Amino acid sequence: MKVDKIIKNVQVFNSFLKKFEWKDVAILNGKFFLIGIEATVDLKSDVTIDANGNYMIPGLIDIHMHIESSMVPPSIFSRAGLTHGVTTIVADAHEIVNVFGVEGMDAFMNEETEMDIFYAIPSSVPSTIPALETTGGFIGVEEVHQLLNHPKVIALGEAMNFDGIVNDPNSLIRQILHTIQEKKPFMPIEGHVPLVSGLDLAKFMYQGITADHTQQSPESIYEKISNGMFIELQRKSLTKENMEVVVNNQFYEYCAIVTDDIMADELLKGHLNANVQLAIEAGIPVEEAIYMSTYTPARRMGFQDRGAITSGFKADFILLEDPATMEASAVYKAGNLVHKKGNEIAYPETKPVFPASFYSSVHCEKAKWDDFKIQAEGQTAVCNVIRIAEVGTFTECVQREIPIKNGYLDWESSGLALIVVMERYGKSGNIAYGLVENALTEKGAIGTTWAHDHHNLMVMGTSIEDLVVAQNKLVEIQGGYLTVKNEIVVSCCPLLIGGIISDEPIQVIGQKLSEVRQGMIDLGYRNANEIMSFSTLSLPVSPAIKITDKGLFDVRSQRQIPLVEEIR
Incomplete structure (x- = not known):
């Protein structure tokens, strides 16, 4: 049998055992086909790659981020993120939507990208109510219905309006939450739940909010996870005290590492890989940090085709000299090389174009x-x-x-x-x-x-x-x-x-x-x-x-x- 590509002499991360194993990896039609020791002996390929003992991990998956924070559109961001091993993201584009409404989100979703970019419906445009802030765009129930039909939409973006969620049964955010629960009951609902605990936390969760990405403390991590809330750890939450709670309680299944916001100057140096490295330095074991940035986030968002190196999954992967530093030697998307260490971040072949307005x-x-x-x-x-x-x-x-x-x-x-x-x-x-x-x-x-x-x-x-x-x-x-x-x-x-x-x-x-x-x-x-x-x-x-x-x-x-x- 002939396959597209065989990679040898590589230490493959097994997401199910959470350890590295010496394996051969065969790729067919952009997917992993066979992973095994000498299991590829009966396979033929015109392309055989010697990984020189490098480590292979799944492509990183960032499930809570805002592309606009990088101050570039998706097509430019895609090239930058891929250089750091990020192959899939779930973007909440509420910044461009606050300015231009649904037209802004459509413009983002219409851009062609090498990276797989999925979207969460911005649930808070404005973040509170029009009486408290003026925005250019608006997301109401009608707009939610419209966006639910788009194939790139897979989640509801962070619900932020504390008063509307907790105290007002007729608020717009409550109507949006109920719409999602009725139309897409299995859709993940993201939350913005800072400094909320006890009864107020219960009220948040009662409305269907199942995740929080805001700044955490050891106490908030324990309380939220022990009450069933999924935690997305951004940079300012990756402290030694917080990571100690995750390690001591084996919370790896209930946490993902995310970026939320990364500015353009920071993006030149790293993206999700930098936060994974920071988590490792703060005390998370290397294998668990990889797990929390690949397989755990994939399951949170319902992906059934990525986040692990196994037969039938997309062949999105990174080759690393040292997984503790998370610096990519090479990045592959659907089995194709998209970045090699030392190469500059490439500009899209076609300059992004948006409506004149x-x-x-x-x-x-x-x-x-x-x-x-x-x-x-x-x-x-x-x-x-x-x-x-x-x-x-x-x-x-x-x-x-x-x-x-x-x-x-x-x-x-x-x-x-x-x-x-x-x-x-x-x-x-x-x-x-x-x-x-x-x-x-x-x-x-x-x-x-x-x-x-x-x-x-x-x-x-x-x-x-x-x-x-x-x-x-x-x-x-x-x-x-x-x-x-x-x-x-x-x-x-x-x-x-x-x-x-x-x-x-x-x-x-x-x-x-x-x-x-x-x-x-x-x-x-x-x-x-x-x-x-x-x-x-x-x-x-x-x-x-x-x-x-x-x-x-x-x-x-x-x-x-x-x-x-x-x-x-």
């Missing part, structure tokens, strides 16, 4: 000096302030006294930064103001249209002059990231498509974003992920206080918080 979507007026002055009467104002942390994206609300001069808050002398969110879709022209602690220590400003998840225009700074320059430049370039110092734009990463992605090569975007990151650091921003920390200051489902174009909000109660609490 996608390239002109920021409909803000250019701001003036007066747009950053806040009127107030009295001597001082007690203000509610967003305090950011140096690790993670959680915030807390603190109160600070701000002097009032000539009828305006003198925020520039307060040691705080002013944050302003401007509605960018041409619907209302809303402008909301807030103050931020532990943000910028130097005179300057930062800005973006990549503001989770509504993606309105957001600027933050310590001087009005720099804020004006930042906002005006964002309008001019139709979105992106930038930093300003002394009224000069010192770093800029334009994102022309919807203000959130670019069609430039990933290497170009990565370099520009790296310069923005350094620009933020130079202005005094301190966080383990500066860009994500800034971009999520506008995410009203991430604890505890955030800002949208409608104002400041307490995340748990969805109660609006006034900027000025008291005048003295």
